[in-house]
Amino acid sequence: MRRFFLIAVPYVWLLALFLIPFVIVLKISLSDVALSIPPYSPTLDLSAGWQGIKDFFAALDFENFIWLTGDDLYWKAYLSSLKIAVMSTALTLLIGYPIAYGMARAPEEWRATLMMLVILPFWTSFLIRVYAWMGILSNEGFLNQLLMWTGIISEPLTILNTNTAVYIGIVYTYLPFMILPIYAALERMDGSLIEAAEDLGCSRAQAFWLVTIPLSRPGIAAGSFLVFIPALGEFVIPSLLGGSGTLMIGKVLWEEFFSNRDWPVASAVAVVLLLILVIPIVLFQRNQQKQAEADQ
Amino acid sequence: MNSTVFAPWDDPQEKPLIRFRNVTKRFGDFTAIDNLSLDIYQREFFALLGPSGCGKTTMMRLLAGFDNPTEGRIELSGQNIVPVPPNKRAVNMMFQSYALFPHLSVWDNIAFGLRRDNMPKHDLADRVEEMLKLTRLEKFARRKPHQISGGQRQRVALARSLAKAPKLLLLDEPLGALDKKLRQDTQFELMDIQEKTGTTFVIVTHDQEEAMTVASRVAVMDEGKLIQVATPDRIYENPESVYVADFIGDVNIIEGRASAQGEDTYRIDWAEGQAPLLATSPRPFSDGDTCHLAIRPEKITISADRPEDAANAVQGKVHDIAYLGNLSTYHVELASGAIIKAQTANTRRISRRSFTWEDPVWLSWTATAGVLLAN
Numbered sequence: 001m002r003r004f005f006l007i008a009v010p011y012v013w014l015l016a017l018f019l020i021p022f023v024i025v026l027k028i029s030l031s032d033v034a035l036s037i038p039p040y041s042p043t044l045d046l047s048a049g050w051q052g053i054k055d056f057f058a059a060l061d062f063e064n065f066i067w068l069t070g071d072d073l074y075w076k077a078y079l080s081s082l083k084i085a086v087m088s089t090a091l092t093l094l095i096g097y098p099i100a101y102g103m104a105r106a107p108e109e110w111r112a113t114l115m116m117l118v119i120l121p122f123w124t125s126f127l128i129r130v131y132a133w134m135g136i137l138s139n140e141g142f143l144n145q146l147l148m149w150t151g152i153i154s155e156p157l158t159i160l161n162t163n164t165a166v167y168i169g170i171v172y173t174y175l176p177f178m179i180l181p182i183y184a185a186l187e188r189m190d191g192s193l194i195e196a197a198e199d200l201g202c203s204r205a206q207a208f209w210l211v212t213i214p215l216s217r218p219g220i221a222a223g224s225f226l227v228f229i230p231a232l233g234e235f236v237i238p239s240l241l242g243g244s245g246t247l248m249i250g251k252v253l254w255e256e257f258f259s260n261r262d263w264p265v266a267s268a269v270a271v272v273l274l275l276i277l278v279i280p281i282v283l284f285q286r287n288q289q290k291q292a293e294a295d296q
Numbered sequence: 297m298n299s300t301v302f303a304p305w306d307d308p309q310e311k312p313l314i315r316f317r318n319v320t321k322r323f324g325d326f327t328a329i330d331n332l333s334l335d336i337y338q339r340e341f342f343a344l345l346g347p348s349g350c351g352k353t354t355m356m357r358l359l360a361g362f363d364n365p366t367e368g369r370i371e372l373s374g375q376n377i378v379p380v381p382p383n384k385r386a387v388n389m390m391f392q393s394y395a396l397f398p399h400l401s402v403w404d405n406i407a408f409g410l411r412r413d414n415m416p417k418h419d420l421a422d423r424v425e426e427m428l429k430l431t432r433l434e435k436f437a438r439r440k441p442h443q444i445s446g447g448q449r450q451r452v453a454l455a456r457s458l459a460k461a462p463k464l465l466l467l468d469e470p471l472g473a474l475d476k477k478l479r480q481d482t483q484f485e486l487m488d489i490q491e492k493t494g495t496t497f498v499i500v501t502h503d504q505e506e507a508m509t510v511a512s513r514v515a516v517m518d519e520g521k522l523i524q525v526a527t528p529d530r531i532y533e534n535p536e537s538v539y540v541a542d543f544i545g546d547v548n549i550i551e552g553r554a555s556a557q558g559e560d561t562y563r564i565d566w567a568e569g570q571a572p573l574l575a576t577s578p579r580p581f582s583d584g585d586t587c588h589l590a591i592r593p594e595k596i597t598i599s600a601d602r603p604e605d606a607a608n609a610v611q612g613k614v615h616d617i618a619y620l621g622n623l624s625t626y627h628v629e630l631a632s633g634a635i636i637k638a639q640t641a642n643t644r645r646i647s648r649r650s651f652t653w654e655d656p657v658w659l660s661w662t663a664t665a666g667v668l669l670a671n
Contacts, residue, residue, distance in 0.1 A: 190395060192392075198383045199383070200408050
């Protein structure tokens with residue numbers, strides 16, 4: 001009984017907070033737009049009995065999914081999101097790895113402080129931090145003022161409302177998610193492995209490439225997924241920092257939902273996004289599992 | 297038998313493979329190695345022995361190149377190796393933690409060093425197979441380090457460090473992680489491999505039994521200095537200081553005042569109301585000098601009656617018995633309260649043991665049984 005209860009808790013959690021909302025979204029994506037509350041039809045009318053249920057299912061169709069393939073806005077937005085997510089994951093890795101490496105190599109008494117510094121931005125609201133970037137990157141912002149004051153440029157750079165600003169925003173926001181798993185992998189690495197590699201004839205660079213990188217691979221994979229998955233569906237950063245040219249599926253979804261009030265199409269976009277995300281999520285799970293097996 | 301004794305250290309013609317010349321290593325204020333000079337010869341199995349923090353691991357790291365001396369030179373085959381980085385030294389090390397690469401198979405671990413030398417594929421495979429055979433690991437070549445036992449891991453580490461045929465192999469507490477039985481077997485295996493490959497081994501250990509078993513010479517260290525460097529039997533039988541006598545094996549130290557009594561023989565007055573002891577010593581003592589008689593428990597005879605014509609005999613009663621199975625160590629309390637340990641082989645069953653607690657006994661030893669030390 002006790003065991004049943006213990007197992008039931010996570011299942012109820014998953015059922016209530018994942019499966020039921022997903023089924024609702026899926027249902028809406030199969031419905032039609034309607035000028036009513038809620039803004040779609042059909043709605044399930046249980047008072048009509050069996051016939052009601054039959055009518056309900058008969059009214060569901062894949063119209064909205066077919067609609068998504070008809071307009072090139074949607075697949076362009078998916079592709080553009082994928083591109084931005086891949087690029088920003090790569091950038092985050094490029095910046096995060098040296099930071100994690102430096103932290104793992106720092107004297108023991110410094111590590112807790114460095115860790116604090118990485119986590120510190122989370123203590124401020126995410127939205128405020130993104131707005132702060134608007135202040136930094138705008139034409140009259142701090143960055144341009146600084147560059148013009150030092151005389152590096154004479155005309156202000158246009159960064160805000162471009163893809164560059166979106167990259168800056170995503171890399172800045174998700175950097176801790178990249179640093180922490182890589183740091184964890186590097187920190188538990190036995191330092192004598194590097195000495196052994198050098199002893200056996202490796203230069204410093206070779207030892208790094210042949211020992212450090214392979215041993216931090218699980219951390220790199222975990223960090224990359226943790227950045228890639230939320231970056232793909234990112235909405236706040238492109239809508240605040242990106243311009244009209246920035247096409248991301250999160251933004252499209254928001255506009256369908258709130259500007260067009262077309263819940264069914266918005267739901268269809270969300271379902272497809274979820275299906276795209278399932279692939280990296282499954283890969284991520286497998287990576288975690290493999291790591292757990294190797295640790296035994 | 298026509299074999300000559302292996303003792304290059306006694307041959308003035310012999311050139312040492314390794315020379316420490318006035319080497320000092322400081323970490324901040326702490327002096328890990330203090331103006332130390334030492335020669336190690338080719339084909340030697342040299343043991344660095346001492347308590348933790350005595351500088352033995354630092355010596356090894358200096359040889360491997362992970363640390364550089366603050367002062368002095370280290371020569372390998374006559375060349376100063378201080379400026380040579382670790383990856384360019386013909387020295388390999390077997391790490392205490394083994395430091396096997398967890399992402400590589402046993403085979404690839406052993407091949408790791410050979411690949412860095414760009415050895416042709418065919419020769420490389422032959423060499424790895426040879427190493428696997430030497431360490432009896434053929435069956436485990438495809439496994440990852442976490443899939444084999446501790447003893448097997450130890451052999452992989454050995455095979456990997458020997459694969460490049462280094463001039464010098466450093467072993468840092470190589471058997472520390474193994475249990476006692478496996479350790480003893482592995483000690484002999486290590487000696488066999490050392491003999492087969494003809495490589496010079498330098499081993500760091502805090503286990504004196506291990507050092508005595510495997511080494512051709514032992515260096516006893518303390519606080520960054522060499523206290524004594526000699527063959528295991530000389531270290532045991534002829535320690536030069538109380539520190540060495542006490543560090544290696546069990547010993548009774550009796551402090552007293554020496555006075556000459558005939559050639560090389562001294563009388564030691566050591567306690568009120570006790571007859572003086574007699575001991576020979578090649579080392580001269582002046583009358584009235586403080587001296588320490590170091591005598592091993594197994595060189596003391598224990599008997600019920602006072603033995604005739606024994607050079608030294610003292611009476612006491614059995615205070616404690618340490619039963620080790622094959623041996624028993626009797627802790628005998630003298631009238632003065634001093635305790636002297638005597639060890640005998642248990643040639644009879646325990647039920648027929650001659651002495652038990654509180655029995656009055658006599659301890660006796662010859663004048664040549666002990667070593668007379670100044671400090």
